[in-house]
Amino acid sequence: AFAVIMGGEIEHNTRKYLVTSVGNEVLFTDNDAGYSTQRCCAFYVGENVDTIMDKAFYAASVDSVHMGPNVKFIGSNAFAGNPLKGDLILPYGLNQINANAFADNNFNRILIPSSVNSMSATAFKNSSKLKELHINAGWIANYSNWDLSGAPSTLSIYVPVEKFSAFKTNSLFGSRK
Secondary structure: OOEEEEOOEEEEOOEEEEOOEEOOOOOOOOHHHOOOOOOEOEEEEOOOOOEEOOOOOOOOOEOOEEEOOOOOEEOOOOOOOOOOEEEEEOOOOOOEEOOOOOOOOEEEEEEEOOOOOEEOOOOOOOOOOOOEEEEOOHHHHHOOOOOOOOOOOOOEEEOOHHHHHHHHHOOOOOOOO
């Protein structure tokens, strides 16, 4: 087991550059093509990174992910298809989560900060181990097409007090605890 850390500095031709973006398919694993998968216990996205692009860590066999405070954008399928588990605490300041960004994972708890102002309906699709979902972005109370397929019926959803009635009257959330 080892940890991967992204977001420090890289040196090229004697010049140092900050890593501020994680590109497409950085640790992408295509098991259908026969590539080997190296398991990693934890992945740390450094404090300088503000963008994680599409499929950056798709099916990369990363067990957990910890994000620095400056991540603003998470692309489509960025962490999809991993055996990610434990808690996913998204950083305050995150603005956008694209399609299937965290689909097919094994998180126990997910915290969505109030700074999120755009999120795909399939961002957390097939979260079969999810026990708690903490939603601090009040606008999600009006979201009626969120794909919660695969989430257990015992899923507890925590929302801001001032938005409780809006979540309770939403057919998607109203029947949940």
